Amino acid sequence: MVTIKDIAKKAGVTPATVSMALRADSRISEKRMRQIQTIAEELGYHPNFMARGLQRGRSMTIGLLANTLSLEVATREVVCLEKILSETDFKMYVSFARGRRDNAFDMVRDLISRGVDGIILSRLMISEEIQEKFNSAKLRVPLVFSRSYGILPENVDNVFCDYTVGVRDAVEHLFELGHRNIRMIIARKGSRREQRITGFLDALREFSLPNDDDSIFAVDTTAEKAKHAQSLPMVPGQVVESMKVFREKYPECTAVLCGNDLIALVVIQAMNKLGVKVPEDFSVIGFDNILATNYSQPALTTINQPSDKIMTESADQLFRRIENRDCPPEHKVIPTELILRESTAPPKS
Amino acid sequence: MVTIKDIAKKAGVTPATVSMALRADSRISEKRMRQIQTIAEELGYHPNFMARGLQRGRSMTIGLLANTLSLEVATREVVCLEKILSETDFKMYVSFARGRRDNAFDMVRDLISRGVDGIILSRLMISEEIQEKFNSAKLRVPLVFSRSYGILPENVDNVFCDYTVGVRDAVEHLFELGHRNIRMIIARKGSRREQRITGFLDALREFSLPNDDDSIFAVDTTAEKAKHAQSLPMVPGQVVESMKVFREKYPECTAVLCGNDLIALVVIQAMNKLGVKVPEDFSVIGFDNILATNYSQPALTTINQPSDKIMTESADQLFRRIENRDCPPEHKVIPTELILRESTAPPKS
DNA sequence: TATATGAATTTAAACGTTTAAATTTAAAAT
DNA sequence: ATTTTAAATTTAAACGTTTAAATTCATATA
Numbered sequence: 112m113v114t115i116k117d118i119a120k121k122a123g124v125t126p127a128t129v130s131m132a133l134r135a136d137s138r139i140s141e142k143r144m145r146q147i148q149t150i151a152e153e154l155g156y157h158p159n160f161m162a163r164g165l166q167r168g169r170s171m172t173i174g175l176l177a178n179t180l181s182l183e184v185a186t187r188e189v190v191c192l193e194k195i196l197s198e199t200d201f202k203m204y205v206s207f208a209r210g211r212r213d214n215a216f217d218m219v220r221d222l223i224s225r226g227v228d229g230i231i232l233s234r235l236m237i238s239e240e241i242q243e244k245f246n247s248a249k250l251r252v253p254l255v256f257s258r259s260y261g262i263l264p265e266n267v268d269n270v271f272c273d274y275t276v277g278v279r280d281a282v283e284h285l286f287e288l289g290h291r292n293i294r295m296i297i298a299r300k301g302s303r304r305e306q307r308i309t310g311f312l313d314a315l316r317e318f319s320l321p322n323d324d325d326s327i328f329a330v331d332t333t334a335e336k337a338k339h340a341q342s343l344p345m346v347p348g349q350v351v352e353s354m355k356v357f358r359e360k361y362p363e364c365t366a367v368l369c370g371n372d373l374i375a376l377v378v379i380q381a382m383n384k385l386g387v388k389v390p391e392d393f394s395v396i397g398f399d400n401i402l403a404t405n406y407s408q409p410a411l412t413t414i415n416q417p418s419d420k421i422m423t424e425s426a427d428q429l430f431r432r433i434e435n436r437d438c439p440p441e442h443k444v445i446p447t448e449l450i451l452r453e454s455t456a457p458p459k460s
Numbered sequence: 461m462v463t464i465k466d467i468a469k470k471a472g473v474t475p476a477t478v479s480m481a482l483r484a485d486s487r488i489s490e491k492r493m494r495q496i497q498t499i500a501e502e503l504g505y506h507p508n509f510m511a512r513g514l515q516r517g518r519s520m521t522i523g524l525l526a527n528t529l530s531l532e533v534a535t536r537e538v539v540c541l542e543k544i545l546s547e548t549d550f551k552m553y554v555s556f557a558r559g560r561r562d563n564a565f566d567m568v569r570d571l572i573s574r575g576v577d578g579i580i581l582s583r584l585m586i587s588e589e590i591q592e593k594f595n596s597a598k599l600r601v602p603l604v605f606s607r608s609y610g611i612l613p614e615n616v617d618n619v620f621c622d623y624t625v626g627v628r629d630a631v632e633h634l635f636e637l638g639h640r641n642i643r644m645i646i647a648r649k650g651s652r653r654e655q656r657i658t659g660f661l662d663a664l665r666e667f668s669l670p671n672d673d674d675s676i677f678a679v680d681t682t683a684e685k686a687k688h689a690q691s692l693p694m695v696p697g698q699v700v701e702s703m704k705v706f707r708e709k710y711p712e713c714t715a716v717l718c719g720n721d722l723i724a725l726v727v728i729q730a731m732n733k734l735g736v737k738v739p740e741d742f743s744v745i746g747f748d749n750i751l752a753t754n755y756s757q758p759a760l761t762t763i764n765q766p767s768d769k770i771m772t773e774s775a776d777q778l779f780r781r782i783e784n785r786d787c788p789p790e791h792k793v794i795p796t797e798l799i800l801r802e803s804t805a806p807p808k809s
Numbered sequence: 810t811a812t813a814t815g816a817a818t819t820t821a822a823a824c825g826t827t828t829a830a831a832t833t834t835a836a837a838a839t
Numbered sequence: 840a841t842t843t844t845a846a847a848t849t850t851a852a853a854c855g856t857t858t859a860a861a862t863t864c865a866t867a868t869a
Contacts, residue, residue, distance in 0.1 A: 161513045165508070179539070202555070207542050221551070225551060345759075464826065508824090515827045
């Protein structure tokens with residue numbers, strides 16, 4: 112491999128001169144710079160980032176630690192961050208925190224060991240235990256918590272996603288279409304949907320719509336989730352039964368908001384099986400804007416978490432802090448947004 | 461940051477001893493090892509990979525350079541490779557070669573500059589120009605070409621995907637269902653579908669099915685592609701017209717194989733609009749097994765490129781060569797496979 | 810002419826590790 | 840008691856870069 116020393120020898124100067132010349136340091140004379148840069152070109156020199164990083168304490172590298180809970184969201188983040196970085200001198204390490212919640216800290220340590228200048232932790236659940244580790248470890252590099260939840264360490268940058276906005280807009284949309292009995296369907300085991308649910312109930316209140324304990328209806332989608340994970344076609348199965356119950360229990364309900372897109376897509380298929388046409392007879396709104404929402408029949412109206420905005424903001428925060436570790440921590444909230452497609456329509460009557 | 465020197469000081473030994481002790485070198489006495497490892501633990505020592513990499517000429521890092529032409533395939537690869545690496549001591553840099561074909565070489569250079577021990581180039585088009593660069597550059601690290609095409613450098617490891625197998629199986633499947641007039645629908649501007657097309661024609665011959673110049677029908681899917689890229693719902697538009705022409709021209713045709721899933725999904729929707737039911741009246745098979753194939757109505761039968769197998773093999777090849785740069789280059793071919801879902805059925809008559 | 814000024818370059822140490830070779834220490838063999 | 844052998848540890852250099860401080864050298868100033 113061609114090193115600075117090789118160039119130095121050929122140019123008859125010292126490595127230090129070469130180092131400076133290559134980075135266009137003003138102390139080096141024009142002529143020398145040109146000479147050295149030409150030689151570097153000729154020899155096909157490329158800097159060794161490990162050596163540079165070791166010396167400067169900067170690797171020009173960041174880490175992305177993302178949760179694969181929704182693989183699609185995770186990969187969207189990878190793509191987005193890579194794009195942002197492609198316009199900088201940074202590169203990124205990608206690590207996925209698969210399921211196991213307790214190893215986030217170790218994975219962060221790992222990345223730091225690699226010399227990253229900062230880490231974005233995305234959609235991670237931070238347990239008290241992990242938080243404690245973070246607080247006491249006094250890590251060498253800045254962390255940005257992006258859409259992460261649980262107990263975040265004190266005084267760190269973070270980016271949150273405000274689910275309530277999109278939910279409210281969704282309810283408003285349905286209201287304006289004429290729906291007066293709107294309910295929410297969630298997965299029985301839905302882990303972190305509190306914000307979505309409270310946002311929904313708040314919105315019902317805002318529009319003076321009936322809201323009671325029954326406004327939230329739970330279905331069991333374990334089977335569908337499994338299918339989804341294995342990339343198998345969805346078969347509504349169990350959910351058809353649930354929706355039959357739903358229709359009997361709430362015949363006057365004409366529209367539902369679903370806890371996530373997967374549920375929404377299954378509900379649409381279930382309704383289909385029950386002979387209820389979406390959106391003519393029944394409106395459905397999803398959550399997350401997964402790709403498949405474009406391919407269902409009808410295409411699904413859904414609430415989007417703007418991953419690109421969130422990543423852009425996260426990266427900004429991280430770069431800001433890499434530049435200056437002492438700036439005050441920033442907390443940004445990015446609203447969700449309603450994306451209108453084809454699964455909503457005015458109620459029939 | 462805690463370094464080996466800190467441990468050495470505390471233990472009253474020399475850094476070299478610590479270095480060896482931490483890696484359980486047999487020359488270090490049991491007692492010392494335990495002592496040093498305890499201290500390392502206490503101090504919260506974590507190795508500095510940049511320093512280690514610099515010294516050893518190994519970074520325990522590899523690069524993935526993937527084409528985003530089909531984002532979904534690209535991200536699938538990222539996930540798969542990350543999973544493989546998570547069980548090793550390697551980490552990976554992720555770079556996407558976005559559109560611009562000519563910079564693959566520079567991106568590889570970039571990664572090498574970072575000190576990677578090897579690179580997987582996935583689904584990249586290697587032009588003659590780039591190939592020449594690769595050949596003459598005498599790169600420091602091994603490259604594995606995975607599903608890449610064009611003119612590959614000589615004597616390198618590579619993994620290919622054999623499209624013909626899946627195509628043949630698809631035709632056989634349709635044949636066994638009773639279809640006797642099968643055609644292929646491709647995108648007008650389909651760039652690299654030769655293998656798929658010749659595979660299809662070969663299969664028709666194998667089953668003594670009529671095959672002529674008209675067996676391949678081209679439609680214009682630019683509009684749909686754009687929608688897909690922007691994550692907008694598909695609207696068959698233009699394609700409906702094309703399929704109307706298709707039906708008039710080939711009324712006896714009861715099944716089609718599509719150049720990719722996107723086309724297949726659009727065709728299904730177009731047929732729907734034309735009042736032709738899939739699969740009862742018309743069978744459709746896609747290509748690529750994108751996620752959306754599970755969510756269409758009916759779910760799409762398609763030909764899968766087993767990304768995981770391909771990545772596993774690519775990683776194996778890379779590791780093998782990192783271990784031993786002089787082993788003979790390996791060329792592996794992975795067959796595509798037919799995935800049966802719901803879009804095929806026996807013809808009506 | 811001597812001196813100060815400033816520009817260009819070099820020196821030397823550092824970043825945190827590894828490793829071949831040298832040294833010390835202890836134990837075993839004579 | 841001396842020599843040999845083996846085990847444990849240290850020395851010293853190296854990996855490729857950067858950088859503060861020192862040096863050289865030419866030029867301008869007094």
